[in-house]
Amino acid sequence: MPTEETHVPIDSDGDIVAARQKARELAAQVGFSGSDLTIIATAISEVARNIMVYANRGEVVLSAVRRGGQRGVLVIARDNGPGIPDIELAMRDGFSTGKSLGLGLPGARRLMDEFEIASEIGKGTTITMRKWTR
Amino acid sequence: MSNRPLPSDLERLQLSSQDIERRKVFVDFRPEDMPRIATIKHLVVRDVDRYGSAFFDHLAKLEEASGLIRNRALLEEAKRLKHEHLMAMVQGDYGRDYMEQRVRLGVLYGRAGLEVRVFLGAFHALMRTIGNDVMKQFAEAPDEGFETFMSLKKIGFLDIGLIVDVLIAERERTITLQQDAIRELSTPVLQLRERLLILPMIGVIDSMRAKQLTDDLLRSIRANRARIVVMDVTGVAAVDSKVANHLLQTVAAARLMGANVIVTGLSADVAQSLVALGVDLTSIRTMNDLQGGLEEAERLLGYKVVYAEGAAPASGRV
C-alpha cells in the first residue's frame, strides 16, 4: 500500500467535519472495523477542534502506516499557534469537573493507541497519534 | 488451494531486508561461507533427486507425516519445491526470493499438518545424506570437508528458522480463530422478556473480550429494544479495577442508548476493594445476585418512566 498523505487544512469549523470524514475513509481502507472507524473519526474531531480553538488554523495529515505485520493510521495535527504552556495540565481530565480547558486532548489520547504531543510557546503544537488494527 | 504465502504472512514473518540480514547474523553466516558452499555445488546439483528422496522417504515411514505423504497433490508440489530448494541452497544468493521460497514450502507443510518435530527429523535425514557425500568428496582433507559442510549447515539452519516460523504462525492463527470462537460462545446476550436482557459474564475479561462484550450488548439493546440489562458477573474470574472500568464503560454506553444496567454478582468484598482502589461504583445499580437483579428489573419495567442516572437517585444495594 503506498504511503500517501492526505493533508486537510483546518481553517473553519467545516474543516473539522471534513477532517474526520477523510479519516474515516482512510481508516476503512486500512481495514478498521465499525466502532474503530467512529473512534478514529472522533479523535480527529477533537484534535482538529483543538487547532481551531487555540491556533485558528493548522492542518491534519492522515496516512496509512505499517509496523511489523500490523496496519494502522497515522494522524498528525499541527498548527503554528501560541503553543501550550503546560502540557501536563492540558492532558489532565477536566470533563467531569467542568474545569476543562476545552482541550479534547486527554480524550483523544484515550481513543488512540499512541499519542505524542510536542509544543513550543510562540511556535506551535504538533500532535502525533496512531491506531493499529488488531 | 494456493500455497502462495499472502503478503501479510510475509510481513508477519518479518522478511524486510533488515530482517533477512539479521537472520544471517543469527546463524553466523560469513563471507567465507560462500566460496566453501560453491565447492560442493556440483555435488548437490548432481544428486539433487536422491537428497530430496532422503527427506520424503524419512517422512513416508512416519504415521505423523501422513497428512503430507498421502495427499498426492500436496506431495507432488512439496517435491517440486524441495527440488528448487536444494538447487537454490547451493547457489549462493540468499536474498528475498530465497526466503520467500522457504516460506512457500513452510506454508505447504502447514497445510499438510506437518508438525515441527517431525519436519526437523526429516530435515536432519536430508542433511546427513548430503554430509556423508561431502565427507567422501573431501576424504583427503577431512578438516576442510567438515568446514565446508558446516557452511552449508548454516544455510540449513537459516531454512529451518523460516520454516519453523511459518509453522508457528499457522499454529498461532488457528489458536486465535479458536479463541475468537470461544469468546463468541461465552458471552451470549439473552432476552428474558420484552425490554429485558440478561448478560451472564463468565471467565476472564481482558480488553479485547470487554470490547466485544460491549459491542454485542449494545447491538442487542438496539435489536431487542431493551430498556434494562441485568449484567451478572458472578462467573467472572477476577474483578480487578481494570475489569471494573470495562464494566463501567459498558454501563455508560448502554445508558446513552436508553438502557439501564443492573450489575449483579458483585460480592461485598469485591465491591469494597474496588471502591478502595478508587473505582466509582456510585454510578451503577448493583444487586447481590441474579434473582435480586431480575426482580429489580421487573420492578423498574413496571414504571413508565426510567430516568438516566443523575436525574434520579440510584436505588439498589451493594
Next chain:
Amino acid sequence: MPVPILKQGEMLIASMQSNLNDHDLMQLRDEIAEKVGRFKSRGVVLDVSIVDVMDSFATRTLRTIADTARLRGAETVIVGIQPDVAIAMVQLGLTLDGMLTALDFEEGMELLVASIKGSRQGAD
C-alpha cells in the same frame, strides 16, 4: 445547513444530520430555544440516529439545548445514539448524565409523555 425542526402537538422534534458543523449546531440551539418559547412546548426530541461522530462540542451543545429548553419549560430527550458512537463517547469521557436518553423515537416520545404527565401530577 439548517436542521429541520417539526412541531407535533406539545413536542418539538429535531433530526440531526451527520455532517453538522459548529455553526449549524449553534443555530440549532438557538432555534430550539426560540421555538420552545414561542410554542410553549413541553418536550423536545433530539434524534441523533444518523449522527456518526459525537465529539465534545456536539455533546456540550446537546446539554446546552436541554438546559435552555428546561429553563423554558420543556424536557429534552436524546434518541438514537448508535452503538459505535456510544462506545466512542464513553471512551472520550463524554456522558449525558442528568439527561434523558432513549433508544429511538418511539421510546423517546414515551419517556417524554410520561415525564410530562409525572411533572403535571406533581404540580397538582
